Amino acid sequence: MEKLIDFKLVFTEIPKLLEYLPTTLLITFVSMIIGLIIGLLLAVIKINKIPVLSQIAAVFVSFIRGTPIIVQLYLTYYGIPIVLKYINYYQHTNLSVNAIPSLAFVLLAFALNESAYNSENIRAALLSVDKGEIEAARSLGMNQWQVLKRVTIPFATVVALPTLGNAFIGLMKNTSLAFVASVVDLTAEGQIIAGSNYRYFEIYLSLSIIYWILTIITERILKVLENRLTIFERAAELGLDTVQDSRLFNPFVRNKKSIVSGEVAR
Amino acid sequence: MIKIENLTKKYNRQTIFQDFNLEIATGEVVGIIGPSGAGKSTLLRCLNLLELPDEGKITIGDDTYVAPKVSVKDKIQFRQNSSMVFQQFNLFRQKNVLDNVTEGLITVKHLKRTEAEKIAKDEIENVNLTEHINKYPSQLSGGQKQRVGIARALAMHANTLLLDEPTSALDTELVDEVLSTIKEVIEKNEDQTVVIISHELSFIQDVATRVIFFDDGKIIEDGTPDQVFNNSKNERTKQFLQRYNRKSLVTK
Ligand SMILES: Nc1ncnc2c1ncn2[C@@H]1O[C@H](COP(=O)(O)OP(=O)(O)OP(=O)(O)O)[C@@H](O)[C@H]1O
Ligand SMILES: [Mg+2]
Numbered sequence: 001m002e003k004l005i006d007f008k009l010v011f012t013e014i015p016k017l018l019e020y021l022p023t024t025l026l027i028t029f030v031s032m033i034i035g036l037i038i039g040l041l042l043a044v045i046k047i048n049k050i051p052v053l054s055q056i057a058a059v060f061v062s063f064i065r066g067t068p069i070i071v072q073l074y075l076t077y078y079g080i081p082i083v084l085k086y087i088n089y090y091q092h093t094n095l096s097v098n099a100i101p102s103l104a105f106v107l108l109a110f111a112l113n114e115s116a117y118n119s120e121n122i123r124a125a126l127l128s129v130d131k132g133e134i135e136a137a138r139s140l141g142m143n144q145w146q147v148l149k150r151v152t153i154p155f156a157t158v159v160a161l162p163t164l165g166n167a168f169i170g171l172m173k174n175t176s177l178a179f180v181a182s183v184v185d186l187t188a189e190g191q192i193i194a195g196s197n198y199r200y201f202e203i204y205l206s207l208s209i210i211y212w213i214l215t216i217i218t219e220r221i222l223k224v225l226e227n228r229l230t231i232f233e234r235a236a237e238l239g240l241d242t243v244q245d246s247r248l249f250n251p252f253v254r255n256k257k258s259i260v261s262g263e264v265a266r
Numbered sequence: 267m268i269k270i271e272n273l274t275k276k277y278n279r280q281t282i283f284q285d286f287n288l289e290i291a292t293g294e295v296v297g298i299i300g301p302s303g304a305g306k307s308t309l310l311r312c313l314n315l316l317e318l319p320d321e322g323k324i325t326i327g328d329d330t331y332v333a334p335k336v337s338v339k340d341k342i343q344f345r346q347n348s349s350m351v352f353q354q355f356n357l358f359r360q361k362n363v364l365d366n367v368t369e370g371l372i373t374v375k376h377l378k379r380t381e382a383e384k385i386a387k388d389e390i391e392n393v394n395l396t397e398h399i400n401k402y403p404s405q406l407s408g409g410q411k412q413r414v415g416i417a418r419a420l421a422m423h424a425n426t427l428l429l430d431e432p433t434s435a436l437d438t439e440l441v442d443e444v445l446s447t448i449k450e451v452i453e454k455n456e457d458q459t460v461v462i463i464s465h466e467l468s469f470i471q472d473v474a475t476r477v478i479f480f481d482d483g484k485i486i487e488d489g490t491p492d493q494v495f496n497n498s499k500n501e502r503t504k505q506f507l508q509r510y511n512r513k514s515l516v517t518k
Contacts, residue, residue: 132356139314139350140370141342232360236405
Protein backbone atom coordinates (compact mmCIF):
# COMPACT_ATOMS: atom_id res chain seq x y z
CA MET A 1 0.00 0.00 0.00
CA GLU A 2 1.10 3.52 -0.79
CA LYS A 3 2.08 5.64 2.22
CA LEU A 4 -1.01 7.18 3.80
CA ILE A 5 0.85 10.23 4.96
CA ASP A 6 4.23 11.23 3.61
CA PHE A 7 5.66 13.08 6.60
CA LYS A 8 8.92 13.79 4.85
CA LEU A 9 7.05 15.65 2.14
CA VAL A 10 5.47 17.93 4.73
CA PHE A 11 8.90 19.36 5.41
CA THR A 12 10.64 18.98 2.07
CA GLU A 13 8.02 21.11 0.33
CA ILE A 14 8.40 23.98 2.78
CA PRO A 15 11.38 25.66 1.04
CA LYS A 16 9.47 25.66 -2.24
CA LEU A 17 6.44 27.19 -0.54
CA LEU A 18 8.60 29.79 1.18
CA GLU A 19 9.56 31.20 -2.20
CA TYR A 20 6.09 32.73 -2.12
CA LEU A 21 6.38 34.05 1.41
CA PRO A 22 7.43 37.49 0.11
CA THR A 23 4.13 37.77 -1.79
CA THR A 24 2.15 36.93 1.34
CA LEU A 25 4.14 39.41 3.41
CA LEU A 26 3.89 42.07 0.72
CA ILE A 27 0.12 41.81 0.58
CA THR A 28 -0.08 41.84 4.37
CA PHE A 29 2.18 44.84 4.94
CA VAL A 30 0.98 46.99 2.06
CA SER A 31 -2.72 46.40 2.76
CA MET A 32 -2.17 47.00 6.46
CA ILE A 33 -0.38 50.29 5.90
CA ILE A 34 -2.93 51.56 3.37
CA GLY A 35 -5.69 50.22 5.62
CA LEU A 36 -4.29 52.14 8.59
CA ILE A 37 -4.05 55.38 6.63
CA ILE A 38 -7.59 55.12 5.25
CA GLY A 39 -8.79 53.91 8.66
CA LEU A 40 -7.27 57.01 10.28
CA LEU A 41 -8.99 59.19 7.71
CA LEU A 42 -12.32 57.49 8.34
CA ALA A 43 -11.83 57.90 12.08
CA VAL A 44 -11.02 61.60 11.78
CA ILE A 45 -14.06 62.09 9.51
CA LYS A 46 -16.25 60.38 12.06
CA ILE A 47 -14.85 62.19 15.09
CA ASN A 48 -15.26 65.59 13.43
CA LYS A 49 -18.72 64.61 12.16
CA ILE A 50 -17.91 66.02 8.72
CA PRO A 51 -21.26 66.23 6.92
CA VAL A 52 -21.85 63.91 3.93
CA LEU A 53 -18.43 62.28 4.31
CA SER A 54 -19.25 60.85 7.72
CA GLN A 55 -22.50 59.34 6.37
CA ILE A 56 -20.64 57.82 3.44
CA ALA A 57 -18.00 56.50 5.83
CA ALA A 58 -20.67 54.92 8.04
CA VAL A 59 -22.29 53.13 5.10
CA PHE A 60 -18.91 51.95 3.85
CA VAL A 61 -17.90 50.54 7.24
CA SER A 62 -21.27 48.86 7.67
CA PHE A 63 -21.06 47.30 4.19
CA ILE A 64 -17.54 45.94 4.71
CA ARG A 65 -18.43 44.53 8.11
CA GLY A 66 -21.61 43.02 6.70
CA THR A 67 -20.07 41.08 3.83
CA PRO A 68 -17.52 38.24 3.69
CA ILE A 69 -14.01 39.13 2.60
CA ILE A 70 -14.08 36.55 -0.19
CA VAL A 71 -17.15 38.21 -1.66
CA GLN A 72 -15.39 41.58 -1.44
CA LEU A 73 -12.41 40.13 -3.30
CA TYR A 74 -14.66 38.89 -6.08
CA LEU A 75 -16.47 42.24 -6.18
CA THR A 76 -13.15 44.04 -6.69
CA TYR A 77 -11.91 41.47 -9.18
CA TYR A 78 -14.99 41.65 -11.38
CA GLY A 79 -16.00 45.20 -10.53
CA ILE A 80 -12.88 47.13 -11.50
CA PRO A 81 -12.92 45.95 -15.15
CA ILE A 82 -16.53 47.10 -15.39
CA VAL A 83 -15.65 50.47 -13.92
CA LEU A 84 -12.78 50.80 -16.39
CA LYS A 85 -14.99 49.95 -19.37
CA TYR A 86 -17.50 52.49 -18.13
CA ILE A 87 -14.81 55.17 -17.88
CA ASN A 88 -13.42 54.26 -21.31
CA TYR A 89 -16.87 54.53 -22.84
CA TYR A 90 -17.81 57.88 -21.38
CA GLN A 91 -14.42 59.56 -21.22
CA HIS A 92 -13.17 58.11 -24.52
CA THR A 93 -10.05 56.88 -22.77
CA ASN A 94 -8.33 53.62 -23.48
CA LEU A 95 -7.58 52.15 -20.08
CA SER A 96 -6.82 48.46 -20.17
CA VAL A 97 -7.62 46.04 -17.37
CA ASN A 98 -4.72 43.91 -18.41
CA ALA A 99 -2.34 46.73 -17.59
CA ILE A 100 -3.33 46.42 -13.92
CA PRO A 101 -1.54 43.58 -12.13
CA SER A 102 -3.94 41.28 -10.33
CA LEU A 103 -1.96 41.97 -7.17
CA ALA A 104 -3.41 45.48 -7.21
CA PHE A 105 -6.97 44.13 -6.97
CA VAL A 106 -5.99 42.08 -3.95
CA LEU A 107 -4.21 44.96 -2.26
CA LEU A 108 -7.19 47.24 -2.83
CA ALA A 109 -9.71 44.75 -1.48
CA PHE A 110 -7.68 43.92 1.62
CA ALA A 111 -6.75 47.55 2.28
CA LEU A 112 -10.38 48.66 2.13
CA ASN A 113 -11.43 45.77 4.34
CA GLU A 114 -8.73 46.59 6.90
CA SER A 115 -9.56 50.30 6.85
CA ALA A 116 -13.17 49.63 7.75
CA TYR A 117 -12.29 47.31 10.61
CA ASN A 118 -9.47 49.52 11.88
CA SER A 119 -11.39 52.77 11.70
CA GLU A 120 -13.48 51.97 14.77
CA ASN A 121 -10.42 50.97 16.83
CA ILE A 122 -8.52 54.01 15.69
CA ARG A 123 -11.47 56.24 16.52
CA ALA A 124 -11.75 54.83 20.03
CA ALA A 125 -8.00 55.16 20.52
CA LEU A 126 -7.94 58.76 19.32
CA LEU A 127 -10.77 59.61 21.69
CA SER A 128 -8.92 58.07 24.62
CA VAL A 129 -6.15 60.65 24.41
CA ASP A 130 -6.13 63.00 27.40
CA LYS A 131 -7.74 66.33 26.50
CA GLY A 132 -5.41 68.11 28.89
CA GLU A 133 -2.33 66.94 27.01
CA ILE A 134 -3.80 68.12 23.74
CA GLU A 135 -4.52 71.48 25.34
CA ALA A 136 -0.99 71.73 26.67
CA ALA A 137 0.35 71.05 23.19
CA ARG A 138 -1.91 73.66 21.66
CA SER A 139 -0.98 76.19 24.29
CA LEU A 140 2.70 75.68 23.45
CA GLY A 141 1.83 76.82 19.94
CA MET A 142 1.52 73.56 18.05
CA ASN A 143 -0.74 73.48 15.03
CA GLN A 144 -3.36 70.76 14.60
CA TRP A 145 -1.09 68.55 12.56
CA GLN A 146 1.73 68.82 15.11
CA VAL A 147 -0.66 67.97 17.94
CA LEU A 148 -1.82 64.92 16.01
CA LYS A 149 1.72 63.82 15.25
CA ARG A 150 3.34 64.58 18.61
CA VAL A 151 0.60 63.81 21.11
CA THR A 152 -2.54 62.19 19.73
CA ILE A 153 -1.11 59.51 17.46
CA PRO A 154 1.68 58.38 19.82
CA PHE A 155 -0.79 57.75 22.63
CA ALA A 156 -3.50 56.35 20.38
CA THR A 157 -0.92 53.91 19.01
CA VAL A 158 -0.31 52.50 22.47
CA VAL A 159 -4.03 52.08 23.05
CA ALA A 160 -4.77 50.59 19.64
CA LEU A 161 -1.71 48.37 19.34
CA PRO A 162 -3.20 45.16 20.78
CA THR A 163 -6.29 45.30 18.54
CA LEU A 164 -4.35 46.43 15.49
CA GLY A 165 -1.86 43.65 16.15
CA ASN A 166 -4.65 41.11 16.11
CA ALA A 167 -5.98 42.68 12.94
CA PHE A 168 -2.54 42.29 11.39
CA ILE A 169 -2.39 38.61 12.29
CA GLY A 170 -5.91 38.11 10.97
CA LEU A 171 -4.97 39.84 7.74
CA MET A 172 -1.87 37.71 7.32
CA LYS A 173 -4.02 34.60 7.39
CA ASN A 174 -6.75 36.11 5.23
CA THR A 175 -4.25 36.81 2.45
CA SER A 176 -4.55 33.10 1.71
CA LEU A 177 -7.67 34.11 -0.21
CA ALA A 178 -5.55 36.00 -2.75
CA PHE A 179 -5.88 33.10 -5.21
CA VAL A 180 -9.38 34.39 -5.89
CA ALA A 181 -7.77 37.13 -7.98
CA SER A 182 -5.27 34.64 -9.41
CA VAL A 183 -2.39 35.98 -7.32
CA VAL A 184 0.07 33.28 -6.33
CA ASP A 185 0.85 33.55 -2.64
CA LEU A 186 1.83 30.85 -0.14
CA THR A 187 -1.52 29.09 -0.22
CA ALA A 188 -1.96 29.36 -3.98
CA GLU A 189 1.48 27.85 -4.51
CA GLY A 190 0.52 25.08 -2.14
CA GLN A 191 -2.56 24.35 -4.21
CA ILE A 192 -0.45 24.27 -7.36
CA ILE A 193 2.05 21.81 -5.86
CA ALA A 194 -0.72 19.63 -4.46
CA GLY A 195 -2.49 19.70 -7.80
CA SER A 196 0.53 18.08 -9.41
CA ASN A 197 1.48 15.49 -6.77
CA TYR A 198 -1.98 14.93 -5.22
CA ARG A 199 -0.46 15.21 -1.72
CA TYR A 200 -3.10 17.71 -0.56
CA PHE A 201 -3.00 16.82 3.11
CA GLU A 202 0.79 17.06 3.36
CA ILE A 203 0.88 20.42 1.60
CA TYR A 204 -1.83 21.88 3.77
CA LEU A 205 0.07 20.62 6.80
CA SER A 206 3.17 22.43 5.53
CA LEU A 207 1.11 25.55 5.01
CA SER A 208 -0.34 25.39 8.50
CA ILE A 209 3.13 25.08 9.98
CA ILE A 210 4.29 28.14 8.04
CA TYR A 211 1.27 30.27 8.99
CA TRP A 212 1.47 29.15 12.58
CA ILE A 213 5.14 30.07 12.90
CA LEU A 214 4.51 33.39 11.18
CA THR A 215 1.80 34.14 13.71
CA ILE A 216 3.99 33.20 16.65
CA ILE A 217 6.82 35.40 15.41
CA THR A 218 4.43 38.29 14.83
CA GLU A 219 3.00 37.90 18.32
CA ARG A 220 6.50 38.05 19.77
CA ILE A 221 7.38 41.16 17.80
CA LEU A 222 4.15 42.79 18.90
CA LYS A 223 4.94 41.98 22.51
CA VAL A 224 8.35 43.64 22.23
CA LEU A 225 6.74 46.65 20.61
CA GLU A 226 4.12 46.84 23.32
CA ASN A 227 6.75 46.61 26.06
CA ARG A 228 8.71 49.37 24.46
CA LEU A 229 5.72 51.61 23.94
CA THR A 230 4.36 51.23 27.45
CA ILE A 231 7.61 51.86 29.25
CA PHE A 232 6.34 55.31 30.23
CA GLU A 233 3.67 53.84 32.48
CA ARG A 234 5.70 50.89 33.74
CA ALA A 235 8.83 52.90 34.50
CA ALA A 236 8.05 53.21 38.20
CA GLU A 237 7.25 49.54 38.56
CA LEU A 238 10.51 48.66 36.80
CA GLY A 239 12.38 51.12 39.01
CA LEU A 240 13.87 52.87 36.06
CA ASP A 241 15.65 56.18 36.05
CA THR A 242 16.93 55.92 32.54
CA VAL A 243 15.76 53.63 29.87
CA GLN A 244 18.83 52.48 28.07
CA ASP A 245 19.28 48.77 28.54
CA SER A 246 17.72 47.13 25.51
CA ARG A 247 17.22 43.92 27.45
CA LEU A 248 14.43 45.69 29.28
CA PHE A 249 12.41 45.43 26.09
CA ASN A 250 13.34 41.85 25.43
CA PRO A 251 10.35 39.58 26.10
CA PHE A 252 12.65 36.62 26.71
CA VAL A 253 14.39 38.34 29.62
CA ARG A 254 12.16 37.79 32.62
CA ASN A 255 13.83 39.38 35.60
CA LYS A 256 14.03 43.01 34.55
CA LYS A 257 14.41 44.39 38.04
CA SER A 258 17.77 42.65 38.39
CA ILE A 259 19.02 44.41 35.27
CA VAL A 260 18.07 47.73 36.77
CA SER A 261 19.72 47.08 40.10
CA GLY A 262 22.82 45.86 38.28
CA GLU A 263 22.65 42.28 39.58
CA VAL A 264 22.88 40.96 36.08
CA ALA A 265 26.15 41.80 34.40
CA ARG A 266 25.83 44.10 31.46
CA MET B 267 1.86 94.21 28.88
CA ILE B 268 -1.64 92.85 28.52
CA LYS B 269 -4.57 94.90 27.31
CA ILE B 270 -8.05 93.47 27.02
CA GLU B 271 -10.61 95.68 25.27
CA ASN B 272 -14.34 95.07 25.05
CA LEU B 273 -13.97 91.33 25.43
CA THR B 274 -17.14 89.33 24.99
CA LYS B 275 -17.15 85.60 25.55
CA LYS B 276 -20.16 83.28 25.44
CA TYR B 277 -20.54 79.56 25.82
CA ASN B 278 -23.55 78.73 23.69
CA ARG B 279 -26.05 81.18 25.11
CA GLN B 280 -24.39 81.74 28.48
CA THR B 281 -22.53 85.04 28.50
CA ILE B 282 -19.39 84.91 30.63
CA PHE B 283 -17.91 88.28 29.67
CA GLN B 284 -19.61 91.30 28.16
CA ASP B 285 -17.52 94.31 27.12
CA PHE B 286 -14.82 93.37 29.57
CA ASN B 287 -11.76 95.62 29.91
CA LEU B 288 -8.50 95.10 31.75
CA GLU B 289 -4.99 96.40 31.47
CA ILE B 290 -1.94 94.82 33.05
CA ALA B 291 1.49 96.43 32.90
CA THR B 292 4.69 94.56 32.13
CA GLY B 293 6.17 92.99 35.24
CA GLU B 294 2.98 93.07 37.24
CA VAL B 295 2.09 89.97 39.22
CA VAL B 296 -1.67 89.80 39.21
CA GLY B 297 -3.53 87.49 41.53
CA ILE B 298 -7.05 86.70 40.44
CA ILE B 299 -9.46 85.54 43.08
CA GLY B 300 -13.16 84.91 43.07
CA PRO B 301 -15.87 82.31 43.52
CA SER B 302 -16.30 79.24 41.39
CA GLY B 303 -17.89 79.94 38.02
CA ALA B 304 -16.86 83.60 38.07
CA GLY B 305 -15.04 83.23 34.76
CA LYS B 306 -11.45 83.25 36.03
CA SER B 307 -10.34 80.29 33.96
CA THR B 308 -12.24 81.53 30.94
CA LEU B 309 -10.35 84.81 31.08
CA LEU B 310 -6.97 83.09 31.23
CA ARG B 311 -7.92 80.69 28.47
CA CYS B 312 -8.98 83.60 26.30
CA LEU B 313 -5.56 85.19 26.79
CA ASN B 314 -3.96 81.98 25.54
CA LEU B 315 -6.66 81.52 22.87
CA LEU B 316 -7.54 78.07 24.18
CA GLU B 317 -10.97 79.69 24.12
CA LEU B 318 -11.67 82.09 21.30
CA PRO B 319 -13.31 85.37 22.32
CA ASP B 320 -16.48 86.26 20.46
CA GLU B 321 -15.71 89.94 20.31
CA GLY B 322 -13.04 92.36 21.43
CA LYS B 323 -9.35 92.95 21.22
CA ILE B 324 -6.51 91.42 23.20
CA THR B 325 -3.01 92.85 23.10
CA ILE B 326 -0.02 91.10 24.61
CA GLY B 327 3.26 92.88 24.06
CA ASP B 328 3.28 94.15 20.47
CA ASP B 329 0.84 91.57 19.26
CA THR B 330 -2.87 92.28 18.94
CA TYR B 331 -5.60 89.75 18.46
CA VAL B 332 -8.91 90.99 17.14
CA ALA B 333 -11.86 88.64 17.64
CA PRO B 334 -13.46 86.78 16.12
CA LYS B 335 -11.86 86.54 12.69
CA VAL B 336 -8.29 85.40 12.66
CA SER B 337 -6.19 83.03 10.59
CA VAL B 338 -4.88 79.81 12.08
CA LYS B 339 -1.36 81.12 11.63
CA ASP B 340 -2.08 84.33 13.54
CA LYS B 341 -3.76 82.37 16.30
CA ILE B 342 -0.74 80.13 16.76
CA GLN B 343 1.56 83.12 16.58
CA PHE B 344 -0.44 85.01 19.20
CA ARG B 345 -0.54 82.03 21.52
CA GLN B 346 3.22 82.12 21.86
CA ASN B 347 3.04 85.44 23.68
CA SER B 348 1.98 83.64 26.82
CA SER B 349 2.56 80.27 28.38
CA MET B 350 0.20 78.36 30.55
CA VAL B 351 0.47 76.27 33.69
CA PHE B 352 -2.52 73.99 34.19
CA GLN B 353 -4.39 72.86 37.25
CA GLN B 354 -4.09 69.20 36.19
CA PHE B 355 -0.45 69.64 35.07
CA ASN B 356 -1.24 68.19 31.62
CA LEU B 357 2.24 66.75 31.17
CA PHE B 358 2.97 64.63 28.12
CA ARG B 359 2.85 61.26 29.83
CA GLN B 360 4.83 59.45 27.16
CA LYS B 361 7.76 61.81 27.48
CA ASN B 362 10.25 62.07 30.29
CA VAL B 363 10.87 65.30 32.18
CA LEU B 364 13.50 66.57 29.76
CA ASP B 365 11.42 65.81 26.67
CA ASN B 366 8.36 67.45 28.21
CA VAL B 367 10.32 70.65 28.47
CA THR B 368 12.10 70.44 25.09
CA GLU B 369 8.93 69.50 23.21
CA GLY B 370 7.72 73.05 22.52
CA LEU B 371 11.21 74.30 21.79
CA ILE B 372 11.81 71.64 19.16
CA THR B 373 8.35 71.29 17.61
CA VAL B 374 7.20 74.88 17.76
CA LYS B 375 10.36 76.96 17.90
CA HIS B 376 12.32 74.56 15.69
CA LEU B 377 15.42 74.68 17.87
CA LYS B 378 18.09 72.03 17.46
CA ARG B 379 17.91 69.30 20.06
CA THR B 380 21.17 70.35 21.73
CA GLU B 381 20.04 73.97 22.04
CA ALA B 382 16.62 72.91 23.30
CA GLU B 383 18.17 70.62 25.89
CA LYS B 384 20.43 73.37 27.12
CA ILE B 385 17.47 75.69 27.73
CA ALA B 386 15.39 72.87 29.20
CA LYS B 387 18.11 71.81 31.61
CA ASP B 388 18.37 75.37 32.90
CA GLU B 389 14.64 75.54 33.52
CA ILE B 390 14.59 72.11 35.12
CA GLU B 391 17.38 73.25 37.41
CA ASN B 392 15.31 76.32 38.30
CA VAL B 393 12.48 74.13 39.53
CA ASN B 394 14.92 71.81 41.33
CA LEU B 395 14.23 68.68 39.33
CA THR B 396 17.64 68.04 37.82
CA GLU B 397 17.94 64.66 39.51
CA HIS B 398 14.61 63.55 38.03
CA ILE B 399 15.35 64.67 34.50
CA ASN B 400 15.01 61.20 32.97
CA LYS B 401 11.90 60.17 34.84
CA TYR B 402 8.48 59.81 33.32
CA PRO B 403 5.49 61.67 34.78
CA SER B 404 4.21 58.36 36.17
CA GLN B 405 7.26 58.32 38.43
CA LEU B 406 6.74 61.79 39.87
CA SER B 407 4.70 63.17 42.75
CA GLY B 408 2.00 65.73 42.01
CA GLY B 409 4.22 68.54 43.22
CA GLN B 410 7.07 67.41 41.00
CA LYS B 411 4.71 67.10 38.05
CA GLN B 412 3.53 70.66 38.49
CA ARG B 413 7.11 71.88 38.72
CA VAL B 414 7.75 70.20 35.36
CA GLY B 415 4.65 72.01 34.09
CA ILE B 416 6.19 75.29 35.26
CA ALA B 417 9.56 74.50 33.65
CA ARG B 418 7.82 73.59 30.41
CA ALA B 419 5.97 76.90 30.40
CA LEU B 420 9.06 78.94 31.29
CA ALA B 421 11.23 77.29 28.65
CA MET B 422 9.17 78.90 25.91
CA HIS B 423 10.45 82.29 27.09
CA ALA B 424 7.12 83.96 26.56
CA ASN B 425 6.92 87.17 28.48
CA THR B 426 3.61 86.36 30.08
CA LEU B 427 3.06 83.47 32.44
CA LEU B 428 -0.49 82.31 33.11
CA LEU B 429 -1.21 79.96 36.01
CA ASP B 430 -4.68 78.52 36.55
CA GLU B 431 -4.99 77.15 40.07
CA PRO B 432 -1.56 75.53 39.92
CA THR B 433 -1.86 73.91 43.34
CA SER B 434 -5.49 73.00 43.74
CA ALA B 435 -5.06 69.47 42.40
CA LEU B 436 -2.30 68.77 44.92
CA ASP B 437 -2.39 67.03 48.27
CA THR B 438 -2.01 69.60 51.03
CA GLU B 439 1.52 68.55 51.97
CA LEU B 440 2.70 69.16 48.37
CA VAL B 441 1.22 72.64 47.97
CA ASP B 442 4.06 74.52 49.62
CA GLU B 443 6.87 73.14 47.47
CA VAL B 444 5.05 74.27 44.34
CA LEU B 445 4.14 77.67 45.78
CA SER B 446 7.73 78.33 46.76
CA THR B 447 8.86 77.32 43.27
CA ILE B 448 6.39 79.77 41.79
CA LYS B 449 7.62 82.46 44.13
CA GLU B 450 11.24 81.86 43.14
CA VAL B 451 10.32 81.95 39.47
CA ILE B 452 8.49 85.23 39.91
CA GLU B 453 11.33 86.83 41.83
CA LYS B 454 13.92 85.64 39.34
CA ASN B 455 12.43 87.49 36.39
CA GLU B 456 11.04 90.85 37.30
CA ASP B 457 10.15 91.77 33.72
CA GLN B 458 7.82 88.83 33.41
CA THR B 459 4.13 89.52 33.59
CA VAL B 460 2.33 86.93 35.69
CA VAL B 461 -1.37 86.25 36.03
CA ILE B 462 -2.20 83.65 38.65
CA ILE B 463 -5.56 82.30 39.69
CA SER B 464 -5.42 80.77 43.12
CA HIS B 465 -7.42 80.11 46.23
CA GLU B 466 -4.21 80.24 48.28
CA LEU B 467 -5.03 83.71 49.51
CA SER B 468 -2.04 84.15 51.77
CA PHE B 469 0.25 83.20 48.91
CA ILE B 470 -1.44 85.71 46.62
CA GLN B 471 -1.07 88.34 49.31
CA ASP B 472 2.61 87.47 49.51
CA VAL B 473 3.62 87.45 45.83
CA ALA B 474 1.10 89.56 43.96
CA THR B 475 1.64 93.21 43.20
CA ARG B 476 -2.03 93.54 42.34
CA VAL B 477 -5.14 91.59 43.26
CA ILE B 478 -8.35 91.40 41.28
CA PHE B 479 -11.52 90.05 42.79
CA PHE B 480 -13.78 88.69 40.17
CA ASP B 481 -17.41 87.68 40.18
CA ASP B 482 -19.89 86.96 37.46
CA GLY B 483 -17.52 88.04 34.70
CA LYS B 484 -16.96 91.43 36.26
CA ILE B 485 -14.15 93.01 38.20
CA ILE B 486 -15.56 93.72 41.64
CA GLU B 487 -12.38 94.98 43.18
CA ASP B 488 -8.93 95.75 41.87
CA GLY B 489 -6.04 97.02 43.95
CA THR B 490 -2.91 96.24 45.90
CA PRO B 491 -2.99 93.10 48.06
CA ASP B 492 -3.25 95.29 51.13
CA GLN B 493 -6.25 97.19 49.76
CA VAL B 494 -8.14 94.09 48.72
CA PHE B 495 -7.28 91.75 51.58
CA ASN B 496 -7.15 94.12 54.52
CA ASN B 497 -9.07 97.25 53.66
CA SER B 498 -11.83 96.18 51.33
CA LYS B 499 -14.91 98.35 51.42
CA ASN B 500 -16.83 96.00 49.15
CA GLU B 501 -19.39 93.68 50.75
CA ARG B 502 -18.97 90.88 48.21
CA THR B 503 -15.21 90.90 48.56
CA LYS B 504 -15.48 90.85 52.34
CA GLN B 505 -17.91 87.96 52.26
CA PHE B 506 -15.69 85.99 49.90
CA LEU B 507 -12.59 86.61 51.99
CA GLN B 508 -14.36 85.66 55.18
CA ARG B 509 -15.52 82.39 53.70
CA TYR B 510 -12.06 81.56 52.37
CA ASN B 511 -10.25 82.57 55.51
CA ARG B 512 -12.56 80.38 57.51
CA LYS B 513 -11.94 77.53 55.08
CA SER B 514 -8.19 77.89 55.28
CA LEU B 515 -8.40 78.01 59.08
CA VAL B 516 -10.32 74.76 59.07
CA THR B 517 -7.85 73.00 56.78
CA LYS B 518 -4.87 74.21 58.80
N1 LIG C 1 -16.21 74.67 27.80
C1 LIG C 1 -17.30 75.22 28.39
N2 LIG C 1 -18.54 75.06 27.86
C2 LIG C 1 -19.61 75.60 28.43
N3 LIG C 1 -19.58 76.31 29.57
C3 LIG C 1 -18.40 76.50 30.17
C4 LIG C 1 -17.20 75.94 29.61
N4 LIG C 1 -16.17 76.29 30.43
C5 LIG C 1 -16.72 77.01 31.42
N5 LIG C 1 -18.04 77.13 31.28
C6 LIG C 1 -18.96 77.89 32.17
O1 LIG C 1 -18.47 79.21 32.23
C7 LIG C 1 -18.59 79.73 33.55
C8 LIG C 1 -17.25 80.23 34.00
O2 LIG C 1 -16.37 79.14 34.12
P1 LIG C 1 -14.86 79.27 34.54
O3 LIG C 1 -14.27 77.92 34.42
O4 LIG C 1 -14.22 80.37 33.80
O5 LIG C 1 -14.99 79.67 36.07
P2 LIG C 1 -13.88 79.80 37.19
O6 LIG C 1 -14.00 81.16 37.75
O7 LIG C 1 -12.58 79.38 36.66
O8 LIG C 1 -14.39 78.76 38.27
P3 LIG C 1 -13.58 77.71 39.18
O9 LIG C 1 -13.10 78.44 40.38
O10 LIG C 1 -14.59 76.69 39.52
O11 LIG C 1 -12.47 77.16 38.33
C9 LIG C 1 -19.14 78.61 34.39
O12 LIG C 1 -20.53 78.83 34.56
C10 LIG C 1 -18.92 77.37 33.59
O13 LIG C 1 -19.92 76.44 33.81
MG1 LIG D 1 -11.24 77.72 36.95
